Amino acid sequence: MDDFYRDFILDHYRNPRNHGHLERASASAEDVNPLCGDRIRMELDVRGGVIADVRFSGQGCAISQASASMLTESIKGMPLEEAAKLSKEIVLENVGIGISPTRMKCAMLGLRVLKSAAIGEIAGWPDEE
Amino acid sequence: MIAIDDAKVQRVIADFPILARPTSRGKRLVYLDSAATSQKPNVVIDAIDRYYREYNANIHRGVYEIAARATDEFEAARAKVARFINAATQEVIWTRNATEAINLVAYSWGLQNLGPDDVILTSELEHHSNLVPWQLVAQKTGASLRFIPADDRGELVLDRLDTLLEGVKLLAITHVSNTLGTIVPLERIIPKARAAGATILVDGAQAIPHLAVDMRALDVDFYAFSGHKMLGPTGIGVLYGKRAILEAMPPFLAGGDMIRHVAYDRSSFNDLPWKFEAGTSNIADAIGLGAAVEYLESLGMDWVRSHEQELLAYAFERLAPLAPRGLAIYGPHDPERASGVISFNFADIHAHDMASILDTEGVCIRAGHHCTMPLMEKMGWSATARASLYVYNTRADVDALIEGLEKAARVFKL
Numbered sequence: 001m002d003d004f005y006r007d008f009i010l011d012h013y014r015n016p017r018n019h020g021h022l023e024r025a026s027a028s029a030e031d032v033n034p035l036c037g038d039r040i041r042m043e044l045d046v047r048g049g050v051i052a053d054v055r056f057s058g059q060g061c062a063i064s065q066a067s068a069s070m071l072t073e074s075i076k077g078m079p080l081e082e083a084a085k086l087s088k089e090i091v092l093e094n095v096g097i098g099i100s101p102t103r104m105k106c107a108m109l110g111l112r113v114l115k116s117a118a119i120g121e122i123a124g125w126p127d128e129e
Numbered sequence: 130m131i132a133i134d135d136a137k138v139q140r141v142i143a144d145f146p147i148l149a150r151p152t153s154r155g156k157r158l159v160y161l162d163s164a165a166t167s168q169k170p171n172v173v174i175d176a177i178d179r180y181y182r183e184y185n186a187n188i189h190r191g192v193y194e195i196a197a198r199a200t201d202e203f204e205a206a207r208a209k210v211a212r213f214i215n216a217a218t219q220e221v222i223w224t225r226n227a228t229e230a231i232n233l234v235a236y237s238w239g240l241q242n243l244g245p246d247d248v249i250l251t252s253e254l255e256h257h258s259n260l261v262p263w264q265l266v267a268q269k270t271g272a273s274l275r276f277i278p279a280d281d282r283g284e285l286v287l288d289r290l291d292t293l294l295e296g297v298k299l300l301a302i303t304h305v306s307n308t309l310g311t312i313v314p315l316e317r318i319i320p321k322a323r324a325a326g327a328t329i330l331v332d333g334a335q336a337i338p339h340l341a342v343d344m345r346a347l348d349v350d351f352y353a354f355s356g357h358k359m360l361g362p363t364g365i366g367v368l369y370g371k372r373a374i375l376e377a378m379p380p381f382l383a384g385g386d387m388i389r390h391v392a393y394d395r396s397s398f399n400d401l402p403w404k405f406e407a408g409t410s411n412i413a414d415a416i417g418l419g420a421a422v423e424y425l426e427s428l429g430m431d432w433v434r435s436h437e438q439e440l441l442a443y444a445f446e447r448l449a450p451l452a453p454r455g456l457a458i459y460g461p462h463d464p465e466r467a468s469g470v471i472s473f474n475f476a477d478i479h480a481h482d483m484a485s486i487l488d489t490e491g492v493c494i495r496a497g498h499h500c501t502m503p504l505m506e507k508m509g510w511s512a513t514a515r516a517s518l519y520v521y522n523t524r525a526d527v528d529a530l531i532e533g534l535e536k537a538a539r540v541f542k543l
Contacts, residue, residue, distance in 0.1 A: 005482070005540045014477065036481055036497045037505070037512055059511045061479035062541075103485060 004098045005062060012066035017073055020055045027080075029116035030058075033109050038064045042072075042113045044080070051078050056110065063095075063103050068110030070094040075114065084118035086111060088126040135523070138436070141428065142521050144170040156491030159529040164307055164335060164470055164517035165495050166357045169421075173361060176420035180413045188412055189386060189403075203412050206419025207402070210367055213422045214352070215343040219401040220375065222368040223410050227334035228258040230353035230368035231301075233381045233405060234330055235262035238351075239299070241379060242328070245271030247298040250327070253279040253507060254306040254313070257500045259332040259353075263301055272298070277318075279504065283309035283460045287317060294325040302329075304336035308499040308515065309460030310470025312340070319348055328374070334358060338519065339437060339468045341430035350374050356414065360520075361421035365414035368405070375401050382407040433520055437469035440518050444471055444527045451475070451534060454543060459513060469518030472499075475534055478541050480512040486540055487533040494530075 025043035032039045038060030045053035054072045058065070074090055075083050091111050092099070099107050108126045115123035142148050145168045152158055160168060186196040188203045204218070211218045224230040239262075243249070249263050253276050267274055277293055278286045283306060294300075300322040305312050315331065322329050330351040336342060338359035344352060351374075356365040370378075380387055380398055384407035389397040398404045425433065441464040448456060448471070455476030461467045474480060480496035487494055494516045498505045505511070516530055 005486075007542075010541065037502070038481075039511075061481035061512075063482070100485070103481070106481060 004095070006096070009062060009066045009095065012069040013062040016056070016065055016069040018054050018056060018076075019069070020057060022053060022055050025055075027117045027120070029113050031109065031113045031116060033060070033064070033105050035105065036060070038106060038109055040064065040068050040109050040113045042068075042110070042117045044114075044117050046080050049080055051075050051080060051083060056113075060109070061103075061106055063099065063106040064109045067091050067095055067107045068113075071110045071114060080118050084115055086115065086126075091126070134432075134436075137432070138521070138523055142523075144172070144424075145521050146171060146174070148521060152491045154489065154491065156489075157529070159490075159492040159526045161516040161518065161522065161526060161530060162493045162495050163338070163358070163519035163522075164310075164515065166363065167338060167360050167519055168521060169362065169417075170360055170424050172424050173417045173420045177362060177413045177417040180416050185413075187409055199412060202416050202419075203410070206415045206422075209419040209422045213426065214337070214369060215345050216369050217372065220344070220369055220372055222370065222375075222402045222405045223415055224353075224366045224368050225364055225411070226355040226357070226366035227332060227353040228355075228366075230351075230366055231259055231330065231332060232262050233368055234351050234353075234370075235266045237378045237381045237405075238328070238374070239263075239266040240269060243267075243270040243272040243298060246296075247272040248275050248296050249273070249299045249301060250275045250277065250293060250297040250322075251301045252277040252285055252303065252313070253504055254283065254285065254309070254311060255301075255303055255501070255504075256307050256332065256334070257502070258334075259301055259303055259330075260503070263299075277302070279311075279507070281508075282462065283311045283504075283508075284466070285311075285313060285318075287314070290318065290321055294321055294327065297322070297325055297327045300327045300329045301332070303332045304342075305333075305339070305468045306460070306501075306504075307335045307470070308501045308504060308513070309472050310335075310467035310517075311461050312336075312466055312468060315347060315349075323348065335468060335470075338425075338433075340434060344369055356418035356421065359418075359421055360424055361418035362414040365411050365418045367418075372401060375405070380404055380407070384408045386410075428520060436520060437518050438464040440522055440524065440527065441467065441469050441471070443524055444516075444518075444530070447527055447531050448473075451531075454538065456534070459508070459510070469522075471516045471518075472513045473516075474510070474513055475537060476541070476543050478537050478543075480514040482541075483514045483534075483537055486537040487530070490529065490533045490536060492529050492533045 026046040027044040030041035040058035184195040184198040188200040333354040337354040352369040357363040387407040459472040484496040
């Protein structure tokens, strides 16, 4: 598990990309992992069915925050419909190796919030689909 | 610093089979999460095993030999717990855990005695288990909640206690904070609550494993605790209640064993304590808790307390040099005023990441809000890491924690 904390993960944790808020968000969602209190909010600027811009905010562990940061980079320019159907693979590809089962929900929180924003209701946990 | 009796601790460790099992990475198990649940000594495991292997039968009313033995052992366990807390056996009610004990009082005593003009006084330190039941009872009865504030070190501010106690019908307060280890000075609070005419409930889940607790001396109406944090099994807990107040309360759960006579349209209820024990009890684990209490008595609660104090002092001494590198320790930070809990954060390493990295070294701690979300929000912490100590911990365990912190610092390139 300590292999997980590689330089680019720590960089995304300490210098999160697309962090903050949009002046005008066309879709947004926020959720917590009730087990640990990690919190993430996603705000989307959707134009012509495509995610033109995104911001995230929240607090939590390096896994949850770095995963969310990387996810925001992956989805810019993506059709909203495609974002709504994303599977956990996109997160696993972003972070590379080694998320233990006990920390999987930390990694998937950002994706769950993104999908909730995309479909307009609370999405399930991506790892349980 | 007082010397830790290493020979005695080594004998204690030998009583806990799990501590001899290495982790899957081949590391020694360094168990620093006893505030969540304690490990179990052989005498407890064997007592449960013996019940199932030798005399498994339902209790009360059984006329055959093993049923009689089961009843005897079950009631003997109650007597052991009663002796341990200096109470009468009729005042010891088995529950699943402290949470269920508090809910029993909330739904039985609370719904009968609280109304729209009544105030429930609690504190800002409470575990959700001694807060959420009162929120629900307040919603049902119209009673209101009031809080004794905590200061930055997690100690209760008692300057305005007299004012806070005005019009209070129930004081529901913790004995020891699960998040910070703060020992609440009940000896200063209870006499004033008595003078104000309040009924008093204490959540003792984090106190009874670590301190000698005497119900007569404390003078509380209710005291709730769990077996699994005091070397006993999960699924068994205790509500202590003063006899007179328990007699006046309606039953909580209804069914078998709690009745005296049942007709199709009405029932009368059993004597204490069985009035509050509907259905078949958790017989095996009650017997296991009896064994745990005997084991704690054999160690001596004075020894338990002094061992933890010495270890806590050693831990603070070892942790102090890490402060300039960003280690923040929360809580009273004083072995005289705290139980064996070290709640901390290290620089920008999130508590969950800390727990994951320590896990790779066999060091078990807890991370998160510790079921005290309002306290965490008040203090401005999103999460803390919590190491908690008990009878089987040693200076070597504290050293392993420190080495784990150094590893985390390397992984996070601090």
